[in-house]
Amino acid sequence: MNTGKNKWKLGALALAGAAALCAGAVWALQSELTVTEYPVALSAGLEGLEGLTIAQIADVHSADIQEELKAALEAVSPHLIVFTGDLVNREDRDLSRALSLAAMAAKIAPAYFVPGNHEADNPCYPELREGLEAAGVTLLEDRAVVLEYPGGRVNLIGMRDLTFCPEGREAARAALPGREAALLEEGALNMLLCHRPSLLAEYAQGGADLVFAGHAHGGQVRLPLVGPLFAPDEGVLPAHTAGVYQSGKTRMVVSRGLGNGTPFPRLWNGPELVAVTLHSAGQTGQGPEQKEAET
Numbered sequence: 001m002n003t004g005k006n007k008w009k010l011g012a013l014a015l016a017g018a019a020a021l022c023a024g025a026v027w028a029l030q031s032e033l034t035v036t037e038y039p040v041a042l043s044a045g046l047e048g049l050e051g052l053t054i055a056q057i058a059d060v061h062s063a064d065i066q067e068e069l070k071a072a073l074e075a076v077s078p079h080l081i082v083f084t085g086d087l088v089n090r091e092d093r094d095l096s097r098a099l100s101l102a103a104m105a106a107k108i109a110p111a112y113f114v115p116g117n118h119e120a121d122n123p124c125y126p127e128l129r130e131g132l133e134a135a136g137v138t139l140l141e142d143r144a145v146v147l148e149y150p151g152g153r154v155n156l157i158g159m160r161d162l163t164f165c166p167e168g169r170e171a172a173r174a175a176l177p178g179r180e181a182a183l184l185e186e187g188a189l190n191m192l193l194c195h196r197p198s199l200l201a202e203y204a205q206g207g208a209d210l211v212f213a214g215h216a217h218g219g220q221v222r223l224p225l226v227g228p229l230f231a232p233d234e235g236v237l238p239a240h241t242a243g244v245y246q247s248g249k250t251r252m253v254v255s256r257g258l259g260n261g262t263p264f265p266r267l268w269n270g271p272e273l274v275a276v277t278l279h280s281a282g283q284t285g286q287g288p289e290q291k292e293a294e295t
Helices: 003-028 066-076 096-108 117-121 125-134 169-181 197-206
Strands: 034-042 053-057 080-083 111-113 137-139 143-149 152-158 189-193 210-213 243-247 250-254 272-280 290-292
Touching: 034 066, 034 243, 034 250, 053 066, 066 096, 066 272, 080 096, 096 111, 096 125, 096 137, 111 152, 117 125, 125 137, 169 197, 197 210, 197 243, 197 250, 210 272
Parallel strands: 034 272, 053 080, 080 111, 111 137, 152 189, 189 210, 210 250, 243 290
Antiparallel strands: 053 272, 143 152, 243 250
8 A cells, every 4th residue: 555645645535625715715704896787677667767877885894995886886886875874884993994085976966865774873973964065965854855867867865774763663663654655646756775685575564666685794604506695684584685675666775885894804705886877668678686585
């Protein structure tokens, strides 16, 4: 028996296994910013908004990502930029990085912001609000603005996260459809900015045409062939973590987000900028990861 040759083979296998593990770890932890583009079909009567592009910035959590994000935004060249919460972490007291990023975005296209649960928990949120307004970002806290475009109108509705409600989350959830419905605009594309994707049934009941949400961090860990493992509100094997979902006539776009608000690493789940381009019905397919959801 040639023990020297066998040891060499075992050593080679061990090295190959270690290389594979290292390659897998690098792949799993990849942090390069990507742009995910979704075509979304317009309802009848709104065809004049075809070609409108919306960039979504979600769950930055004060990440040091401004330069990469700027390049991605400039490449997308959006007509509109929407922030869907958790720009900062609840423990942040230095807001300069987040405000610098917001100011950068507002120079590229009109920018609108709704707060998430981390903003609700951060005692410096009043300072953040003031800084965002100074940076040229419009805050939408339970209110709507109508944006006029040559081909039609967008009614942009912003809802604060449930955690802002003094009566508690369940009361806020029960009231959400009625509050949303009261802000709808007939003849416009009713676009809702919010934080939690788990409330798709409530958003659909309220009557929005298109919803932007984040919060789920793509499931934090996305196993190949398995998908997302866990998300806030929805627990294990969550249903709404990334992509486009539909309930009735309401479509919901969910971003995996740009930062990380937890001590756990993002695995197989790099940061993303979402870009949605509106198209007339019949001019585009459903796009990646679009799913039907029951109301």
